Amino acid sequence: MRILVTGGTGYIGSHTVLTLLEGGHDVVVVDNLSNSSEESLRRVGELAGRDAAFVKADITDEAALDAIFGEHSPEAVIHFAGLKAVGESVAIPLDYYFNNVAGTIALLRTMQRRDVRTIVFSSSATVYGEHNPTPYIEKMEIGAMNPYGRTKEQIEDILSDLGASDERWHIALLRYFNPVGAHPSGQIGEDPQGIPNNLVPFIAQVAVGRREKLMVFGGDYDTPDGTCQRDFIHVVDLAEGHAAALRYLEGHAGVFRWNLGSGRGTSVLEMVHAFEAAVGAPIPYEIAARRAGDLPAFWADPSAALHDLGWSTTKTVAQMCEDHWRWQKNNPMGYRAP
Ligand code: UD1
Numbered sequence: 001m002r003i004l005v006t007g008g009t010g011y012i013g014s015h016t017v018l019t020l021l022e023g024g025h026d027v028v029v030v031d032n033l034s035n036s037s038e039e040s041l042r043r044v045g046e047l048a049g050r051d052a053a054f055v056k057a058d059i060t061d062e063a064a065l066d067a068i069f070g071e072h073s074p075e076a077v078i079h080f081a082g083l084k085a086v087g088e089s090v091a092i093p094l095d096y097y098f099n100n101v102a103g104t105i106a107l108l109r110t111m112q113r114r115d116v117r118t119i120v121f122s123s124s125a126t127v128y129g130e131h132n133p134t135p136y137i138e139k140m141e142i143g144a145m146n147p148y149g150r151t152k153e154q155i156e157d158i159l160s161d162l163g164a165s166d167e168r169w170h171i172a173l174l175r176y177f178n179p180v181g182a183h184p185s186g187q188i189g190e191d192p193q194g195i196p197n198n199l200v201p202f203i204a205q206v207a208v209g210r211r212e213k214l215m216v217f218g219g220d221y222d223t224p225d226g227t228c229q230r231d232f233i234h235v236v237d238l239a240e241g242h243a244a245a246l247r248y249l250e251g252h253a254g255v256f257r258w259n260l261g262s263g264r265g266t267s268v269l270e271m272v273h274a275f276e277a278a279v280g281a282p283i284p285y286e287i288a289a290r291r292a293g294d295l296p297a298f299w300a301d302p303s304a305a306l307h308d309l310g311w312s313t314t315k316t317v318a319q320m321c322e323d324h325w326r327w328q329k330n331n332p333m334g335y336r337a338p
Helices: 011-022 038-048 061-070 085-091 093-113 147-165 199-207 235-251 268-279 305-308 317-330
Strands: 002-006 028-029 055-056 078-081 120-125 170-176 179-180 212-217 232-234 254-260 285-288
Touching: 002 011, 002 061, 011 028, 011 038, 011 078, 011 235, 011 305, 028 061, 061 093, 078 093, 078 235, 085 093, 085 147, 093 120, 093 147, 120 147, 120 235, 120 305, 147 170, 170 235, 179 199, 179 235, 179 317, 199 212, 199 268, 199 317, 212 268, 232 235, 232 317, 235 254, 235 305, 254 305, 268 317
Parallel strands: 002 028, 002 078, 028 055, 078 120, 120 170, 170 254, 179 232, 212 285
Antiparallel strands: none
């Protein structure tokens, strides 16, 4: 297939583009590079042995999107592009609603006009909010707790309404749990700008000497070791989940929701120790105050994705840490020259 990937230079996007190229698909990436580097795609091309096309454009620019659809005639879209920092979304909500929600509307209007009605959307476990018991199941009532999460929820609603309005749409809403790790080559990986918000990128920067120590946000939760538990998923497994969803959509019209997670909880301290094992050295850390908005523990019920897509995670927490560390060690400053 010819597949248009928005946000394809980013962390999850670049790994998915590689999976698609390896699967024989042709890919055109659209990205505004606001939080990523085209270097990721150059490396993806090297790993795959052939390149994805790249167009620098903003998804809120409907005229630009229209021209790209005209030139590349994609048959399906995988939509990653969006802003994704929870704290920032509280400070600048209009940027989040404009980029994520208005950007998606511009993309969907273009798809409709160009007769492309297959889309896989990057949603998040964050849509489950604070009232659902773990493990999360797709049929639960959703309710995100911050502007970032609400953009994901609103886009899910828009896509659901669109699918209900016209049975020719094929729509997958993929709810990611906590993506970590990197391609085992160590050539592509997560490259956060500034201070990492997320746990594993922070640990990796401590390990490589860019930060002094990790602050563990909360050691007094009602969990086995007092730290929060999350469902970490290797980014290569996650990328495979997109390919599986696309295969499913080829044969099924409608709107489908799938959790992409392992179904297992791992605590913050367990993650620290797994990373220490990968590095072969201690990670300095300190137990600090809880972070506002954090939930004590959640993980996926991944059985729907297994049943419908034949997909499940294959990689262990140890592999996530080894692969993440290989990427960080080989690229201490990410895609920038050290
Ligand atoms: C966060 C977002 C979520 C988003 C996801 C993307 C919040 C509240 N949630 O999920 O909406 O979809 O990232 O991957 O930001 N931790 C530390 N020290 C750190 C960083 C994190 O102890 O320096 C802890 C956190 O308190 C949490 C766990 O590690 O318990 C995981 O944190 P993080 O990687 O930010 O992911 P989530 O909060 O689960």
